[in-house]
Amino acid sequence: MTEVQKYSLFLGCVMPNRFPNLEKSIRVVLPRLGVELEDLEGASCCPAPGVIRSFDEPTWLALAARNLALAENAGNDIITGCNGCYGTFKEALGEVRSNPKKLREVRKILKDVGVRFKAKSSAKHVIEVLSEIGPERIRELITLPLSGIRVGVHYGCHLLKPSKNRPWKQTQKHSFLDELVEATGAESVAYKDKDLCCGAGGGVRAGQAALSVDFAREKLDNLIAAGVDCIINVCSFCHLQFELAQPQLNDEAGTQEYQIPVVYYTQLLGLALGIEPDELGLGKHVVDTKPLLARIGG
Amino acid sequence: MNESPLDAIDSEDIDPHFADKLVDAGIGRIRTCIQCGVCSAVCPSGRRTAFRTREIMRKAVLGLKDEVLSSEDLWLCSTCFTCLERCPREIKVTDAIVVMRNMAVEEGYMLPQHRKASKKLLTSGHLVPIDRANRRARRELGLDELPPTTHSDEQALEEVKKVMKKTGFKTLIEGEAKEGA
Numbered sequence: 001m002t003e004v005q006k007y008s009l010f011l012g013c014v015m016p017n018r019f020p021n022l023e024k025s026i027r028v029v030l031p032r033l034g035v036e037l038e039d040l041e042g043a044s045c046c047p048a049p050g051v052i053r054s055f056d057e058p059t060w061l062a063l064a065a066r067n068l069a070l071a072e073n074a075g076n077d078i079i080t081g082c083n084g085c086y087g088t089f090k091e092a093l094g095e096v097r098s099n100p101k102k103l104r105e106v107r108k109i110l111k112d113v114g115v116r117f118k119a120k121s122s123a124k125h126v127i128e129v130l131s132e133i134g135p136e137r138i139r140e141l142i143t144l145p146l147s148g149i150r151v152g153v154h155y156g157c158h159l160l161k162p163s164k165n166r167p168w169k170q171t172q173k174h175s176f177l178d179e180l181v182e183a184t185g186a187e188s189v190a191y192k193d194k195d196l197c198c199g200a201g202g203g204v205r206a207g208q209a210a211l212s213v214d215f216a217r218e219k220l221d222n223l224i225a226a227g228v229d230c231i232i233n234v235c236s237f238c239h240l241q242f243e244l245a246q247p248q249l250n251d252e253a254g255t256q257e258y259q260i261p262v263v264y265y266t267q268l269l270g271l272a273l274g275i276e277p278d279e280l281g282l283g284k285h286v287v288d289t290k291p292l293l294a295r296i297g298g
Numbered sequence: 299m300n301e302s303p304l305d306a307i308d309s310e311d312i313d314p315h316f317a318d319k320l321v322d323a324g325i326g327r328i329r330t331c332i333q334c335g336v337c338s339a340v341c342p343s344g345r346r347t348a349f350r351t352r353e354i355m356r357k358a359v360l361g362l363k364d365e366v367l368s369s370e371d372l373w374l375c376s377t378c379f380t381c382l383e384r385c386p387r388e389i390k391v392t393d394a395i396v397v398m399r400n401m402a403v404e405e406g407y408m409l410p411q412h413r414k415a416s417k418k419l420l421t422s423g424h425l426v427p428i429d430r431a432n433r434r435a436r437r438e439l440g441l442d443e444l445p446p447t448t449h450s451d452e453q454a455l456e457e458v459k460k461v462m463k464k465t466g467f468k469t470l471i472e473g474e475a476k477e478g479a
Contacts, residue, residue: 013426016445020432024439039446042454044423050377051412051425054399059467066461109464113457161379162392171383195380197342202377204343207409211374214346281439 007079007124008040008071010089013048015082015236019243021281022236025266026081026126028279033133033141038076043067046085049158050202053088058105064092065106065117072121081126081266083235084201087158089123094165125159127234127265128167131176135183143274145185146296151268152228152260153178153188154219154242156235157197180265181232184272191226193218198233200241216245220258230261230292232268239264243286261289271296313363320358323397330387331355337381337391349374351381351391358398367402373409403470416471423448423458 015023030037044063045052053060068089071078080086096103096119103119110117130138155177163171172195178188199205199215220242223231233239239262246258262285270280271293282289320328337351338344344351349371357366366372372395381391402408419425424447428436433443448455462468 011445011447013424016436016441016447017424017426017428017432017449020436020439020441020445023445024441027441041446042448042451042457043446044448044454044458045419045425047419048425051415052419054377054396055403055408055412055416056465056467056470057396057400059462059465059470062461062465063458066458109461112464113460115457157376157378157380161383163383197376197378197380199342199376202375203373203409203412204376206411206415207373211343211347212376215342215376218346284435284439 004034004036005129006036006038006076007129008074008076009037010040010043010046010067010071010078010080010085010123012080012082012085012236013045014240019236019239021284022081022239022264022267024279024281025264025270028275029266029270029273030126030129032273033130033138035079035129035133037079038074040067040070040074040078043070046080046082046088048084049088049091050084050204051206053091054203060088061092061095061102062106062109064088065096065119066110066113066115068092068119068121068123069110069115069117071123072118073116077121078123079126079129080123081234081264082237083125083156083158084237086123086125090165091162093119093122125234127159127177127180130180130265130269135179138180138183138269142184142272144272144296146268146272147185149186149292149295150189150227150229151181151186152191152223152226152231153181153194154198154231154233154238155195156233156238157201159234177232177234177265181268184268186268186272189226189228191228192222196222198235198238198241200237205237205241212241213245213248216241217249220246220249220260223260224257228260229295230263230268230289232263232265234265246287259287259291261285261287261292263289263292307360307362311362311364313361316361316363317359319401320394320397325390325394325397327387327389328355328394329359331359331389332387334386336384336386340380340384341375342378342380343374343376347374351375351395354395354398355389355391358394366398367405368407372399372402413471416467420459420462420468420471423455
């Protein structure tokens with residue numbers, strides 16, 4: 001049996017408030033792998049590293065520390081399914097652990113609102129926890145291998161960088177997510193500029209809409225050229241970007257060129273575990289997932 | 299070339315302490331920049347705009363404070379961290395941009411969309427709060443209509459608001475007087 005491990009599930013903003021189908025897939029799939037999820041009650045925005053950290057670093061650090069403190073006081077580490085939230089917690093912990101003055105300032109602010117913070121808990125990404133369980137173990141649990149499905153894997157930026165504050169063995173040319181995808185029986189297809197940013201982060205999607213969509217267009221064109229059945233991502237903000245940019249690009253061009261289903265990793269894994277698509281929120285996508293589901297079911 | 303060219307740098311535009319402020323904010327190696335241009339070469343934003351990371355770095359080291367902080371270029375960075383990873387001098391380039399963005403906001407330079415999003419954080423604890431369509435989507439998925447966040451915990455929301463008041467964020471975004479001032 002897989003050893004049971006318990007985490008505080010940190011949802012963030014985009015996942016629960018725009019793509020609750022992703023949240024649903026995490027809540028359904030992780031317990032199947034022996035990962036118990038406890039709600040992190042009263043959590044706020046992480047807050048977003050590219051915007052709030054850009055506007056006012058002390059506010060970013062204080063709110064991040066409050067979220068970490070909620071998990072710490074529940075006796076858990078945080079688990080998150082968003083690269084942005086993950087980046088915030090990794091960087092915030094890096095700041096307070098290497099800078100005693102910043103830790104003191106944050107503790108004072110939190111103490112004044114009645115929250116104790118020791119910077120003792122840590123934060124993991126859903127994919128980090130799944131990687132620790134390992135593709136070999138996951139492969140053993142697969143009941144519906146996704147043979148013949150061609151997947152374009154998108155890691156996103158903050159899952160991997162800054163590499164000095166990330167747990168991965170390598171600093172570039174990563175393969176851990178491709179291995180998790182291939183454990184489902186699907187094929188991870190090589191495509192041009194796989195490491196290219198989705199273009200949503202850093203306040204670019206909010207502040208520079210046309211530029212942001214142009215990042216996505218380049219990535220999507222490269223995925224179309226590679227002939228993929230779906231994009232697999234592991235970040236609610238990258239997910240939002242690829243889901244919303246495709247109809248935007250279609251509207252602009254007056255065509256239906258961009259129709260790549262955008263699937264979160266735990267949704268793909270859930271399918272391979274034999275879980276019904278609706279249970280994984282696959283009926284609630286912006287870009288229709290039916291062509292993909294037909295290939296899997298057919 | 300005896301006349302001063304139009305694009306000459308006026309010494310009045312140079313803030314000799316600007317680079318020191320960046321160093322103090324954690325960009326300790328910024329003066330070691332050799333203008334090699336790797337940051338620009340790897341920048342996914344620079345390949346589709348006139349944004350040049352190298353230029354911002356040079357201007358920052360020179361101390362062209364107003365020019366850098368008022369430039370919209372600062373806001374074209376998606377914070378992908380590729381420049382920081384690849385800089386041969388190991389300068390925290392992305393962090394430098396984030397620090398300069400903080401300085402820009404303090405000077406009053408902020409995109410209206412960013413101010414609007416910040417107001418959502420101030421009132422709801424979420425940059426992207428729930429809406430009616432997603433309340434329904436959550437119900438249909440068998441999830442609680444509101445996530446177990448500040449959205450369903452009034453006391454937690456008050457706590458978060460208090461933190462943002464203490465750090466001065468409320469004042470920064472709304473322009474109200476600081477607490478105790």
